[in-house]
Amino acid sequence: MNHHPMKLVTIVCESHAREAVTKMLREAGAHGWTLFPVEGDGAHGRRPADIPEYTNVQVEVIVPPEVSNTLFERLGREFFPRYAMIAFESDVRVLRPGKF
Amino acid sequence: MNHHPMKLVTIVCESHAREAVTKMLREAGAHGWTLFPVEGDGAHGRRPADIPEYTNVQVEVIVPPEVSNTLFERLGREFFPRYAMIAFESDVRVLRPGKF
Amino acid sequence: MNHHPMKLVTIVCESHAREAVTKMLREAGAHGWTLFPVEGDGAHGRRPADIPEYTNVQVEVIVPPEVSNTLFERLGREFFPRYAMIAFESDVRVLRPGKF
Amino acid sequence: MDLLHALSSNLLSPAVLFFALGLIAALTKSDLKFPESLYASLTIYLLVAIGFKGGVAINEAGLGKVWLPALAAITLGALIPLWTYPLLRFGGKFTAVDASAIAAHYGSVSAVTFIAATNYLKAVNQPYESYATAFLAVMESPAILVGVVLGKLGSKRNGPLDLATLKSTVHEALFGRSIFLLVGALVVGALCGKAGMDKVESFFVTPFQGVLALFLLEMGLVAGRRLEDLRKVGPFLLAFGVVMPLLHGALGVYLGRLAGLELGGATLLGVLSASASYIAAPAAIRMSLPEANPTYYLTASLAITFPFNITVGIPIYFAMAGWLYS
Amino acid sequence: MDLLHALSSNLLSPAVLFFALGLIAALTKSDLKFPESLYASLTIYLLVAIGFKGGVAINEAGLGKVWLPALAAITLGALIPLWTYPLLRFGGKFTAVDASAIAAHYGSVSAVTFIAATNYLKAVNQPYESYATAFLAVMESPAILVGVVLGKLGSKRNGPLDLATLKSTVHEALFGRSIFLLVGALVVGALCGKAGMDKVESFFVTPFQGVLALFLLEMGLVAGRRLEDLRKVGPFLLAFGVVMPLLHGALGVYLGRLAGLELGGATLLGVLSASASYIAAPAAIRMSLPEANPTYYLTASLAITFPFNITVGIPIYFAMAGWLYS
Amino acid sequence: MDLLHALSSNLLSPAVLFFALGLIAALTKSDLKFPESLYASLTIYLLVAIGFKGGVAINEAGLGKVWLPALAAITLGALIPLWTYPLLRFGGKFTAVDASAIAAHYGSVSAVTFIAATNYLKAVNQPYESYATAFLAVMESPAILVGVVLGKLGSKRNGPLDLATLKSTVHEALFGRSIFLLVGALVVGALCGKAGMDKVESFFVTPFQGVLALFLLEMGLVAGRRLEDLRKVGPFLLAFGVVMPLLHGALGVYLGRLAGLELGGATLLGVLSASASYIAAPAAIRMSLPEANPTYYLTASLAITFPFNITVGIPIYFAMAGWLYS
Ligand SMILES: Nc1ncnc2c1ncn2[C@@H]1O[C@H](COP(=O)(O)O)[C@@H](O)[C@H]1O
Ligand SMILES: Nc1ncnc2c1ncn2[C@@H]1O[C@H](COP(=O)(O)O)[C@@H](O)[C@H]1O
Ligand SMILES: Nc1ncnc2c1ncn2[C@@H]1O[C@H](COP(=O)(O)O)[C@@H](O)[C@H]1O
Numbered sequence A, B, C: 001m002n003h004h005p006m007k008l009v010t011i012v013c014e015s016h017a018r019e020a021v022t023k024m025l026r027e028a029g030a031h032g033w034t035l036f037p038v039e040g041d042g043a044h045g046r047r048p049a050d051i052p053e054y055t056n057v058q059v060e061v062i063v064p065p066e067v068s069n070t071l072f073e074r075l076g077r078e079f080f081p082r083y084a085m086i087a088f089e090s091d092v093r094v095l096r097p098g099k100f
Numbered sequence D, E, F: 001m002d003l004l005h006a007l008s009s010n011l012l013s014p015a016v017l018f019f020a021l022g023l024i025a026a027l028t029k030s031d032l033k034f035p036e037s038l039y040a041s042l043t044i045y046l047l048v049a050i051g052f053k054g055g056v057a058i059n060e061a062g063l064g065k066v067w068l069p070a071l072a073a074i075t076l077g078a079l080i081p082l083w084t085y086p087l088l089r090f091g092g093k094f095t096a097v098d099a100s101a102i103a104a105h106y107g108s109v110s111a112v113t114f115i116a117a118t119n120y121l122k123a124v125n126q127p128y129e130s131y132a133t134a135f136l137a138v139m140e141s142p143a144i145l146v147g148v149v150l151g152k153l154g155s156k157r158n159g160p161l162d163l164a165t166l167k168s169t170v171h172e173a174l175f176g177r178s179i180f181l182l183v184g185a186l187v188v189g190a191l192c193g194k195a196g197m198d199k200v201e202s203f204f205v206t207p208f209q210g211v212l213a214l215f216l217l218e219m220g221l222v223a224g225r226r227l228e229d230l231r232k233v234g235p236f237l238l239a240f241g242v243v244m245p246l247l248h249g250a251l252g253v254y255l256g257r258l259a260g261l262e263l264g265g266a267t268l269l270g271v272l273s274a275s276a277s278y279i280a281a282p283a284a285i286r287m288s289l290p291e292a293n294p295t296y297y298l299t300a301s302l303a304i305t306f307p308f309n310i311t312v313g314i315p316i317y318f319a320m321a322g323w324l325y326s
């Protein structure tokens, strides 16, 4: 198999940040994303996922390394000071690198 | 701790492909899988998760490296040309290697 | 960017284990967690996610390596013999290491 | 009742206005969203309710009255792809696979359109044969099977027409969740009869119209999100999505009369014939003809024909039946 | 009303037929599926509705009438494990942990079976004490506690019977979500009385039977998926799952009469006694006796006893009460 | 009706008792939980039902009767931040951003509180202008806009007040999902009128009170989980969350009378004025003033003012109206 290295960036944020995050992903050069509602606990307390407005979403996006860097730069500058959220990057391999 | 390397294969696909994908996982040698509905955006447009038939599912499966290779071969040959989907592989470590 | 290595520990378990798991995460030193309901298949059979009491949850937690070791020790000793579950560790990178 | 009156009484009904509200929400990019499980729950409710009611009606009317128009419905559904396919293939220049996929959708039916039509008939005080739900139940599958066979025969790239494909298509067409619920509830209703209906009427019948109105709000959202694909499908499919329902509607009404239905039942057969599937057919086509492009068949059935029928189609088919029976 | 009539009037009710439809869907591997939140929502509705109604009935009847049969119910629930445990342990050759787990399930109760029984009594026009919901509420926990104690005493590998375990079991048995909802709604109903009922009747009472029918469709699916585990549990447990309900049903009816209940109320106590828990007990057992094998207790309670009671058990217990009271 | 009677008839209603039950569940850490989609579904139902009903009422009363009190409502909403802001800023020592965020929440309104108030009026047989829903609809946004402007002007760190922020705030305030549903259903109701209401009444009106009771159980859970934040907000905000509603309630009732409303309608304007937003305002503030601390505004509106209004506030405003009109 011909695997190509990519970055998976995972963002868990309060659902109010949802539109801002997905807009930013597009701007930074991602070609797609995947998203789902999650419960959570953290520095901002429990978020028990019973009201859509008070819950978290997890966003996953596969991007080339340079896009991941752009994402983290903007996350650190524009998003972390404003929203309850975490973000992390990991290494993945894909088959069709052109897609991402 | 005694950690053993394994592969985590993640597949995000339109929900119509669900049965075909989980059947293929078993055939390729996986002993289990985990699945949940997700929203998404990509080359085939927004999939807004409001009708079960029009949404995506994310499938996660832990397998030994050789099974992962089989999976990707079949994904590339049989699934990618037919369905809206992405798949990626990453390295994980588990405690009970015999389970996977 | 200034990325710091961390461990992502992912646990998929029957929902009855939910309270015990999140309690253990705190005790082991995690500062937060993310959780969502999932369907699954494995050694204990299909878990089709139609009754909250009979379904699975997936718990994701970002921790420093030493906490991950504690987690896996307790998982292996206290949880694996009791509950239908899997757990795996992977390497991730974060921006604000102090948070985890 | 003349056409204008028929139209306005439909357009000013809560159900259609809520549908329009959903369309507007989608077009103005409001963040209004129904939870996925609400859509699924309302669908279950509507299918079980309409199926159960139809079953009770069959129990009361007797199968003797039902079989002939049901046969007419099956035949009509199976035949529609036979003329829509060549029209799409040679008139619309679609590939064989796309043409047969679209043809399958238009031969099959939309349960929600049917339900909206029964609602409409109730609103204009037009009695109808409640067992007409049986026609809905039997008309979902035949066109899908015919469409898949056409697609397999018409295209080599798509793989030969093997037995395994046929079997899984038949299984999907007959045991898919919507058809299962509808037929199952129909049988339950037929077994229970009036005595069973008395017990569950206040849940399955009394609030039904209101539930439908809420559901059409969601369907407006779903259809509205597809509207932007309209420019991708070209003028041929746009015209097809409006003209074919009118032709099929007339045909259905006419056949309904031949099969001995009353005015109300003939209207419903016209509606079924005119409607296009957007749940069962896509699921089956996606599995049996995965090379077909969903943008074509989904946009046509969901963003053109469905809104057309819900708003103006239903009163038109009713007016057609009025002319035929007067 | 004789047994045959009682049986057929149950088997042809919408609720039981929809339950059968769910079983068929599971057995034919139809892709029919209820969204998880619909199950949870219907459960909340049913528990709140039945609890509220029961509370209003207590308000009207007065606690004086309720305490004696409630005490009988608690005692019965707590005692059942004392004979089912040795039977399973020595007759069925189950381990101490498995035997006590199964015993806990059969001493505890199934709210859905109880609700289906009230539905059945309504259908056959048999009046019953509406405050019987109180028996449901008090019978859920005692057997679970007794079962856990038995399991801890009977097995060393399982860890000693420490205070922490006992405390968390008591908490789980008393504050689990189903018991909380039921008891909470009961108290609310008792505080509101008739005046409160007038306000919410059209939501909590009128559509109740229809909602139950829809819910039993889902329960048929859930139970049906477990049917393939039947061959794993062996003939002893199969027989146990049918015979014990009959014995416990008779015992419950008899005790109900002793405690001064009318025919309807005695039937309900029989039903409670005969039913086995499949939500509250598994949750508590999973935490307190995690070594017990869920295949045994879940298959027995969900795939054997629950369908048995829903279809033929309830009319049988009613017939038993008929004989006793005639 | 005197205050005591008004209070007790509210506190013993199913809706308020279920709310209390939810609070207790949260406080006792019961694992009771409503699925997220049930909350969303109930909200959609309640907003559509109340909006539709209000629209039908406007259709019957004519816009001529509605515009003046609606104007009063808008003005009141827009003005409230002008005195609450300095009070919070200088009395409560809050930062400019936090003060303006809280002010926005108290100028805006809570739909659930409004619905509970209509419920209450119905229970005490007090007629009211059904078109009052229009006041709810127009009062949600103005205070949010004023609050955001105040916050931007008052704080430099927060970025200047640019056009883009203003535009997105206006969009959020006008097209957010709750306001869209409410206004949309209002328009649908106004277009349908009585004829439309007849069709959907048994879904949108008859079971409404029961649905509200169930929903308040969930709201009790949601508010209860916030109660532990009470000690984080300090005594000033605690007092603010109780005293301001009383002042605003009196003001609203008084203005209602000036604008020509009857006793019932004036009570509702008082309730709106006294209520604080906890869905629409947080969403808009989170986007436009993200530096504001949610612990302050959410705890105040959701854990203090909301429970206060649901339990004792509503009957007090009703009593105030009683005194004013007698
Ligand atoms: N250590 C962690 N591991 C996994 N998820 C976390 C962690 N910390 C925070 N989160 C998630 O991120 C959300 C926001 O975090 P916080 O801003 O810390 O409240 C939480 O509600 C969790 O869903
Ligand atoms: N770059 C990406 N990162 C994460 N998820 C993606 C990405 N591209 C596509 N997806 C997911 O895969 C689904 C199908 O992708 P597509 O075939 O590109 O429409 C989308 O709906 C998304 O859920
Ligand atoms: N190989 C696997 N890959 C992904 N998820 C798995 C795997 N095996 C088990 N699981 C998940 O873990 C749950 C419990 O596993 P088990 O104890 O094997 O039944 C299953 O229901 C699945 O959700």
Ligand code: NA
Binding pocket: D105, D106, D107, D108, D109, D110, D248, D272, D273, D274, D275, D276, D277
């Ligand atoms: Na058709």
Ligand code: NA
Binding pocket: E105, E106, E107, E108, E109, E110, E248, E272, E273, E274, E275, E276, E277
């Ligand atoms: Na029992």
Ligand code: NA
Binding pocket: F105, F106, F107, F108, F109, F110, F248, F272, F273, F274, F275, F276, F277
């Ligand atoms: Na206000």
